[in-house]
Amino acid sequence: MSGSSAKSDISIRLLEIFDAIMRCGTTVEAAEQLGISQPAVSNGIRQLEAQTGVTLFERLHRRLQPTEEAVALHEDIKPVFGLLRGFASRAQDMRQGISGRLRVIATPPLGHTVAPIAMRRFLKDRKGVSVAYDVRRLEHVVEAVQSGNADLGLALGLDRHMAVNVEVLARTHMVAVLPKGQETDGNTVTAATLADSDFIGLEIESRLGQMVRSAFERDGAAYNPRVEVRYCATAAVLVAAGIANAVIDPYTAAFNRSIGIVERSFLPPIEVAAVLITRKGIPRSRLQHAFISEMRKALSDFETAGVRTSPVRSSRDDG
Template identity: 30%
Template sequence: MSLPFTLDQLEVFTLVLDTGSFSAAAHHLGVSQPAVSAQVRELERKLGTRLLERVGRSVGPTPAGVALAGHARALLESGRQAAEAVSSLAKGVSGTVRLGTGATACLHLLPPLLQRIRKEHPALHVVVSTGNTDDIVRQVELNALDLALVTLPVASRAVTVAPALRDEFVAVAPIGAEPLPAAVRARDLADIPMVLFEPGSNTRQQVESWLLAAGLRVRPAMELGSIEAIKEMVSAGLGCSILPAMAMRDADRKRLQTRPLKPALSRELGIVMRQDKPLTRGMQILAKAIMGQGV
């Protein structure tokens, strides 16, 4: 007797439940909303009952949908474990790992790391998405991402967090400006226009807390969403900034004064994954490579 559903249909069904809408599920899957609706309709047709219904502005399960949901998640998990078991017996490591991270880590940490992984495991594909910490963690919660490397802390009870590496902050100023002290204190920046990362990010919050601890409530001359843009503005003589040392390339250090902070300030990056997520070999390899960058 054939089953009245496919794993793809169950995956779409559970994702609609997790996101609360057909359109959000379609966005996560990278398909059209009608394609998601068609999968759910076909599942309902084969099972002979309604599984989803409109609840206010979102979509929720009917009693039959509630009954199916637990079994669907268990079947999907068994399917993933089966695929991993077969993969582990094959030569080498294969499959896809979906990684979410911030733009800085994507630009300055991941390229050599992913290059090494591709050389050692050519059948393992790592798909990288970028965003702010809150958005990336949400993607992990929805199982749209397998792993995330984000700035800590993370406020979610649905995920596990493993500290991965520590990144010091540095003060940067134009080469042609007045020389910065060997170690920069907050008061050294009091009279200099500042170019800072946009509000709301963990990085901005840490920098503001460091300045405020010294009694300096800064009003930035510019607030930008890109660290690369901040470096360009500072290099053009439009102010100074406080940036993660990870973002400073050798070429940047030739055009920007770069100094440690006193007292030191650093950010901790951690690997985040869902608590119920099985750790595949591909995820293990990627996590180990990131952890190997040092804390």
């Protein structure tokens, strides 16, 4: 084998060490995660740098600082190691005798409301099934599904995405929420009404925040929130404290009625879809179909309970 060929044959173990350091930040933590010694990690990085001819880390004050080249290369291999970690996790489940494992990640509006109900029903008669569950921001949900670190993603307001499959489970509308005891006359609240007083806005960089701002613009109302928050649940808490009114998703509103808020229809209407996010090119397992079916039922139950949704039926998810 020639010298140039030998340099191109970089072992998966060296890349694994590189990935661990990039994620952990130190050789000590990387060694603990990989179950090897700290010198072995340091030697692996030196060997990888020698083989690639690229300086990956600067040694600063006994710490490794990734170079720009290291960051760029790590972006290329992250999806690979996401898949490998998923494979290792599934293999461990099989070795422990677990019959199935489902990895679900959701944004807060669904992750803290409807999805837990679906999960309780899903697990009730499946004693041999475990679930890895996380609630994160939308960009993290998409990334986890795309990289193979999650089987299913749940979110609000995502119409489409080039990197993943997006399927609508139900359609609903954002609602205005007011402190209990400070309700307005009538069943609706307009953007113009909110603009005439203090109101709580959603982070404008978020998809829901952009949708609310667009509704104000359609109504010719100024969008100048007195308080801006990242999550609808945070807005609900501030509304209950009597700070101001807000526009949030109906699921979060329904789950926070007990803390002292009331809901009103919001005009102009802001339609928002509850969506399922899956990885492209990967067939759904029976566990995934079962959970999706429970999710559809839970969304339908919310409609019955007074949350105005329009479930989107699919025969694929009845199994």
